[in-house]
Amino acid sequence: MREFKSEFRVVAVDMRGYGESDLPLSSDSYSFDSLVTDVKDIVEYLGYNRCCLVGHDWGGTIAWLFAIHYPEMVTKLIVLNSPHPSLLKSSHFFFYQLPRFPELMFSINDFKVALKALFTSRSTGIGRKGRLLTAEDLEAYLYALSQPGALTGALNYYRNVFSSLPLSQNHVRSPVLLLWGERDAFFEQEMAEACRLYIRNHFRLNIISGASHWLQQDQPDIVNTLIWTFLKEGEGRKSYRN
Template sequence: MAEIRHERFALPTGVELDVALGGDPASPPIIFLHGFPESHRTWRHQLPDLAEDHFVVAPDQRGFARSSKPPEVADYAPDKTVGDLIALADALGIGRFTLVGHDWGGAIAWMAALTRPDRVERLIIINAPHPYIFQKSLIKDAGQRAASQYIRAFRNPNLEKHLEAIGLEAFFDGTFAKHVDTAKVGDERAVYLDQWSQPGAMTAMLNWYRASSIVVPETGEDAEPPAFLSQPFPPLRMPVLVIWGLGDTALLPCQLDGLDALVPDLKIVKVDAGHFVPWENPEAVTKAIRAFLA
């Protein structure tokens, strides 16, 4: 297995990101984007393997771990985080690259592929919904709307006071652990608690939800669809692999329905895992990525 090193990059987008790197910079590049509430550690099983014959790059995105935590909600809008991605690729001398994203990292990966197809050569999505299908399901699918009510809770401006009162350990056990196979977290629990306890970290991580324009109606609410759902949505032209853990209770398998109409060059691999697929079933994820890249 290749060695993974860590560097900190000051980007022209105004943030500094801690980044895990591995492999020969002359090898084909893969950039990995983690989601909430994680860090580059999401990819701890994939990076050493893929670094054997690729140049792998996995940042702690803005707001997470010890990377910069800008103070405003608007600092976490998707265009800001896509900007970080492109700026990091530029700093590393990377032109076109394979982009891998999970959860919020997958949301940014979808956005980057849609807005910067000149840079994203291939796209790999792991349990992260396409924005059109996700928004449609939040209006039309009662099950997905119910499963997504946590987003409304995370947008509550008083949530940090509640977390301060109960403690991060209680948040881990009462909220995060409900969506994971805790037996597979192992000694990562201490890593999570350390990263979440960094000054401003919880607010910064929650601001990703607050900055999103996705509409999450209340359960049972008669909600009007956003205007963009009635308009043609641009298809992606690059090859796309979607790896989906079918045990995900936050993002239901309905997120795969109709995806082929928006992604003509699509391969879907369904795996036995919950939401946090890269470390709940790492062998299946690495195998699927390698088969796609081959």
């Protein structure tokens, strides 16, 4: 946000189920249609009819779907380590379909074991030692996830994946920049390459050497430079500001 605020109005959103946004418990409240509509409502509430949209992981999935359903509202699409929704497949998705048990496993020892491993383990954590989350960062995540209903809200994104993704069988018509950490432990690099099959506009894929799934933490300067280059190409800031 600090990097791009000089030339853009930059807004970061706590999607439903995260941070201080609403935490509905019903999994039906997290349908991808509802999550995409949330983004549309936010953009319009802020007084815009289109935007440059940036998303990572689940945010990336919602960004892909938003660009599919509302192509006229996306000037440029930037996605970090999240494949086109038609390519989503992962064994851990099935585990999260179970009721209550995933919440129990994640909440053991006040959430600390699972969450700390997610961000710091050698296989799934942030790749560069100098970029690791501080104790204060981790405590902030622990606090947010420990609020009543917060963990269920986060897991409900997974619980809707199989019912909602058939809606994604369409192409993206916006220019797309896909940034991918070479050492992503969650998604294979071949999935990034395959995304070009679903783009009907300019598509640029940048594989960032040595970066993990958390590439914006691993290589923030490289990520920012690549985004700046993409934003300044072709359709630029003038069309965004309209």
